[in-house]
Amino acid sequence: MKHAFKTALVAASLLTAPAAIADPIEINAVTLAPRSVYITQPFGQFVEEVNEMFEGEIQINWRGGPEVMPPFGQAEGVRNGAMGMTYTSPSYHQGLVPTSGTMNLSFLNYEEIAATDYHERMTELHAEQDLMFLGEIPATQLNFQIYMREEVTSLADLEGLRIRVFPTLLPLVQALGAEPIVLPMGEIYTALERGTIDGYMQGPLGQAEQFGGLVSTVIQPGVYRAGFPVLMNMDIWNEMSPDLQDRLMTFLREDFAPRMDDIWADDIAEERAAMEAAGFQFLELTGEEAERYEDMAMDAAWAVTAENAGEEIAAELRAMLDR
Missing domain, CATH: 3.40.190.170 (Bacterial extracellular solute-binding protein, family 7)
Structure with missing residues (x-):
């Protein structure tokens, strides 16, 4: 790959984690595709950046892909606590959240969508089904x-x-x-x-x-367009302080996601x-x-x-x- 995966962790200046006063919250994660597939590489970078920037507060453990949990069952696995996080396809959990697949239904780029209330509404709609929609890792160019x-x-x-x-x-x-x-x-x-x-x-x-x-x-x-939602188990999310929740969501939505949207040309x-x-x-x-x-x-x-x-x-x- 010759794109932004080779960039430094440019977001390090945005968030400075406070000194840890307790063990970090561990999150076991699974992805819709194996580690070697190109569409999972942004998630790998996300895990690296979060673990570095939130050291002492959050530790994401990427357990693997379909060999760990079938792709169409990953959202349910996160909801019931068998896994803490998934990076998945929007349409793989339409049985749980009927509007989830709408993330694909646009020709707008990430920043244009983020300027609306779309991600906030998706957060609300997922919460109704006891899932935390942390945000998406976009790939608008991958239609x-x-x-x-x-x-x-x-x-x-x-x-x-x-x-x-x-x-x-x-x-x-x-x-x-x-x-x-x-x-x-x-x-x-x-x-x-x-x-x-x-x-x-x-x-x-x-x-x-x-x-x-x-x-x-x-x-x-x-x-x-392509966009891959990052879903979290609601119980794990609620273990986080409001400040930590806000900083993690802000990092994904306002820093990491915009950097990922135009790396594919x-x-x-x-x-x-x-x-x-x-x-x-x-x-x-x-x-x-x-x-x-x-x-x-x-x-x-x-x-x-x-x-x-x-x-x-x-x-x-x-x-x-x-x-």
Whole structure:
């Protein structure tokens, strides 16, 4: 990686932890993907910075990823105390918090979203389900593209095909006339190789190395945005003093998260070149066709949010996230 992971701990001057008067609060953490996967690297940096800046107050122990706890069960594991923290996908806990997947449903960047009340409302909505929403580690540039095993020349070619999704992406794939198949990331390769799926939706990085020889067509532009919520067990959160709670939340939301949002541009460009070298072909929608596709993606997903969470809350959140 050639981006901001190599930067120094520039936030050290923001927070100065007081002298410890008790043992630090230990937080066992789990992530949606293994340590080696690119999307977990920002969380690794977050853990390092927190443990250094809050030494004597907080100790986060990153226990691992899906090998420790299944991705779709991590939020529930945090809620019931089996784990203290998770860095997860917004849509992996929609069964607990029906509005959680809305974190993906925007073309705005982190600072634009943070200027609204969106993160505060997500804190309230998670608290209703006994989960602490500490904040998100954003990756707005990592939107979601469709990768197909066989060549396609238009969106119409997707009708009836089986496309792997995570829950937020399901309404779009249905709107395209395809069949959405919900699978964890770790199962995509085997399903594609065996023909269980015809394609998948995923972010723009790591595709050439993992799927070279299996993918024929990539459909662009990507849609939505990536952002990974950091959830905490409410009992552990309540062990912290109000001052410590405020300093930890402020560090994530106002210091760390803004630094993480625009670190991916070089990697995306390098990955595009790697995909071209691996023989991936690109179906690039432009002009009105691209606009219709993006509108379809948003409208389909928000319609499901309204159905599951209520029209009023869906409209409130969409007003914060629309460009």
